[in-house]
Amino acid sequence: MDLDQLRYFQCVAETGNFTEAATRMNLSQSALSRSIQRLEEEFGQPFFERKPRSVELTDAGVLFQRSATQILRIVEDTQAEITDDGETGKIRVGAIPTIAPYFLPDLLKQFSDAFPRSHLIVHESTTEELLKKIKQGEIDIAILAEPVTEKYVEVRRLFAEELVLLLPPGHRLCEKKRIRLSDIEDEPFVMLDEAHCLSDNITTFCREQSVWPVAVENANQLATVQELVSLSHGVSMIPEMARRLDQCDRRVYRSLGKPRPSRTIVAVTNPYRFHSRLFAEFQAKLVGYSKTFAARPST
Known part of the structure; x- marks a missing residue:
């Protein structure tokens, strides 16, 4: 797991849509999907419930989002403090x-x-x-x-x-x-x-x-x-x-x-x-x- 995967996960969670998230992150949809899939395999849990036109966080996804938000926030604050x-x-x-x-x-x-x-x-x-x-x-x-x-x-x-x-x-x-x-x-x-x-x-x-x-x-x-x-x-x-x-x-x-x-x-x-x-x-x-x-x- 790396920071980019966390950012990709957060974007999908916010948009509720792989296509829109891929556009925002300047990725192909297939690359984004593979990244999320590797993340889910690493934790042994599906983070998203796939629907025809959208996705929703599973219970495991909600829990993971809390931690991902905290991790990214700490990294962002640290970067800002170092470069201030x-x-x-x-x-x-x-x-x-x-x-x-x-x-x-x-x-x-x-x-x-x-x-x-x-x-x-x-x-x-x-x-x-x-x-x-x-x-x-x-x-x-x-x-x-x-x-x-x-x-x-x-x-x-x-x-x-x-x-x-x-x-x-x-x-x-x-x-x-x-x-x-x-x-x-x-x-x-x-x-x-x-x-x-x-x-x-x-x-x-x-x-x-x-x-x-x-x-x-x-x-x-x-x-x-x-x-x-x-x-x-x-x-x-x-x-x-x-x-x-x-x-x-x-x-x-x-x-x-x-x-x-x-x-x-x-x-x-x-x-x-x-x-x-x-x-x-x-x-x-x-x-x-x-x-x-x-x-x-x-x-």
């Missing part, structure tokens, strides 16, 4: 979809300009998936919104931002100087689907004020929510960072009266993984950038 020069290396950054396109671009550019020999890799996914990747060592840091209830991770608060009310043009509330949550109590809401924590942020805030928003439509992307509101499908609440980048004149944004809805942006890391000097530089840049970002005036 504070200038080169790979940093894997995760972020949820309601943060990534609005917060990351300038941050990544600033860091790349300061450390041109670094390599930044972005993973955009849901909170649940990113926390899983943090714990498994697949990413180095995740930019999320509270609450984060996962154990054995380190959570650092970055800043809080307002959730602003989004209205279609011509809505009865557009001319009102002060809008209260009770004013939109009976309005239909356009929300992100349940996989996105922003919906939880909005629902929790409303229920704390004894208001129960009725979602008439759900979308997978924030841009879709904005478009549906533009078409008078309902109202919504949008993070301030998304409002800043919206140049469309078919949408109206308003702040709600106090208490105003908000969310807190946090950085999540795995304290049990080795973190390079380059990663420490990224964290410092992230903290400084967050302060500047939060202080930007609304447009």
Whole structure:
């Protein structure tokens, strides 16, 4: 057994498909299959249950995957520690979809300009998936919104931002100087689907004020929510960072009266993984950038 076999095994386990795994690993499917077969013969157990179009881990495969993950993680951390020069290396950054396109671009550019020999890799996914990747060592840091209830991770608060009310043009509330949550109590809401924590942020805030928003439509992307509101499908609440980048004149944004809805942006890391000097530089840049970002005036 060698490290390449472990990597091949992990890829097949992640993709659930030999063809896709072979493509990712730049191997022929037959070579990948032979490697997995030798591994299974060495341990005397099948690690995968072969199906017509996919494979699934057997009980032995699940057990082996745990050990393979630990071994590869130790090797990766050791390599990173040995080659740590504070200038080169790979940093894997995760972020949820309601943060990534609005917060990351300038941050990544600033860091790349300061450390041109670094390599930044972005993973955009849901909170649940990113926390899983943090714990498994697949990413180095995740930019999320509270609450984060996962154990054995380190959570650092970055800043809080307002959730602003989004209205279609011509809505009865557009001319009102002060809008209260009770004013939109009976309005239909356009929300992100349940996989996105922003919906939880909005629902929790409303229920704390004894208001129960009725979602008439759900979308997978924030841009879709904005478009549906533009078409008078309902109202919504949008993070301030998304409002800043919206140049469309078919949408109206308003702040709600106090208490105003908000969310807190946090950085999540795995304290049990080795973190390079380059990663420490990224964290410092992230903290400084967050302060500047939060202080930007609304447009």
